[in-house]
Amino acid sequence: MTAPSPAPATVENTTRAPADEPLKVVPARHPWRWAATAVTLVLLAMAANALITNPAWEWHFVGQYLFYETVLRAVGVTLRLTVLGIVLGFLLGTVIALMRLSASPLLQAVAWGYVWLFRSVPLILQLLFWFNLALLYDRISFGIPFGPSFFDVGTMDLIGPMTAATLGLALHQAAYCAEIVRSGFLSVDQGQLEAAAALGIPRTRQIRRILLPQAMRTIIPTAGNEIIGLVKGTSVVYIMAIPELFYQVQVIYARNGRVIALLLVAAIWYLLLTTVLSTVQYYVERHYARGAVRVLPPTPLQRVRRLVGRVLAARRQRQAVRDQLAADLAVPR
Template identity: 65%
Template structure:
C-alpha cells in the first residue's frame, strides 16, 4: 500500500497570478440601451412640459383663478367627507364580512359570500341610483308581523337624502371589496402561530388583536390603500345625484363660463394632490407595520 500526497504548489506561478489579478482593470457591465431609454424619456417629458407652458389652450390664468375658489374648496371638502365616511363604514362592515367568511358556520359563510357576490356584481352607479330612488321603490316602510299587519310604519320620502344615499351606496359597495382584502390578509398569517397562542391559553380576541392583525396588516395595507384611493377618485360618480363634490362643481363652473380644459385641470390638480397625500400616509403606515420584517 502506497501513500500519495498532493502535488507541490508552484509558489512563483501563484504569486504571478495574484499580481496579474491585482493589476487588472475591472470593467463594469455596459448598459447602452438603458441610457437610450433615459434620454428618450427625458426628451418626451421635456416636450410635454414645454407644451403645457407654451400652449395657450391650457389657459393657466383661468386655472389660477379657480383652483382655490370658495366653491371648489367646498367641493373638495365634500369629496373628502364622502371618502372618509365611505372608507370607515365600508371597512368596518368589511371586517365583519371577512370573519364571517372565515367562520366555521356554513350559514355565516353563505351570508357573507352572498353579500360579496351581489355587491361586486352590481355596478356602483346602479347601487347609488337605487338608494337615491328608495322613496320611489318603497313609499313606506313598516315593522310588524311578517306577512301580517304592521305595527309601525313611516314615510321614506325624507328618510334617505342625496348625501346619505351616496355615503350608503359607497360604504356598502366598498365593504364587499374590503372583506376580501381583509380575508386575504388574515389567511396570509401562518396558522401555526394561532395554534401556539391557543396552547398558551391566550384568549381568541387577544389572539386576533395582538397576533393576527399586526401581521395581516402587512398584506392588507397595500390593497386597502389602493381601494381608498380608488374610492376617493370614484366619488366623482355621485355627480349623477347632483351632489356638490369636486367633479360635479367643476362641471357646473365650466357649464357657465365654457372654460372646459382649465376647469378639468383644476379637478385634476386636486385629485393628484390629495392622492399624493394619501400615498404618503400609506408609506408611513406600512413602514410602521413592517417593523421586524426582513424585506
C-alpha cells in the first residue's frame, strides 16, 4: 500500500510594497487627551470671564490698595516673622535632630518629647501661651541655676507681642524642622560614612562633603513646603494684634467695607511671596542635584532662550531664502 502524497503547501498571495517605497508612519491618536484639553480650556475661559466681568470683585480697588503704604509695611512684618521663625526653627530643629540621632538615651528622650509636645499643641494655643506668659511668671530672673539670681526683668517688658510671636513660630517650626533634618540625615547610606572614616577623613569633612550634600536633596523639598506654609501661617498672629498682612487687611476693610477687594489684595501678596520662594526652592534643588543626575534639566529661563533662539534662527533662514530668491530673479537671463 502506497503512502498518501502530502498535500501541496498553500502559498499566500501577499503583496509586498516595493523596497524603495517609504513606509507610511501613522501617529498615535489620543482623542480623549484632546477632549480633556478642550474641556480644560473652556473651564479656564469661564473662570477668567467670571473674574474679569463680575464687578463685585472690584478690581479698581484692588489696584488702589495693592501698594498701599500700610499694606506694604504689613508685608514687611510678614516677611520678618517668616525669616525669624524659619531661621530660628531650623537652627533649633537641627540641634534636636542631632539629639534624636545621638547615642544618649536621655538626649533621645528629650528630643522625642519636644517633638511630641510642640506637634501636638496647635500653633494658635502656643502663641496665646507666650503672649500671656506674664500671667504665669511676673518677672524673669537671670543667674545661677537653682542659686542666686543676678538681676530680673518684668515679663511684659522682655516678651512683647512681636517677641512672643517669634518664639511661638520658631519653637513650633523647630519640631517639624527636626524631623525634616533627621529624615535627610537618615537618607544617606551609612556605608559611605563608614568608608570615609576608614579612609581617615575627618568627621567635620565627612559631614560637610559627604553627608550634607546628599541629605540636602531630601531636606530641600520638604523644607521648601515648610517655609511656604510658614508664610501663610504667620496670619495666625492676628490674634495678638500684630500688624501683619492679614491683620492689616482686616483693619482696612473694617473701615471702608471693601471686603472682597482687600481679601484679594492679601491673596495676591501671598501668591507673590510663595512664587518667589518656590522659584528659589527650584534653583536650590537644582544646585544639589548636580551629583545625582548626569545632565540637569533646562531651567525655565534656558527654555525661553532656546525657544527665542529657534524663532530667530527660523526667521533668519526665511530671510536668507527671500534674499536668494530675489538675487536669482535679479540675474538677467
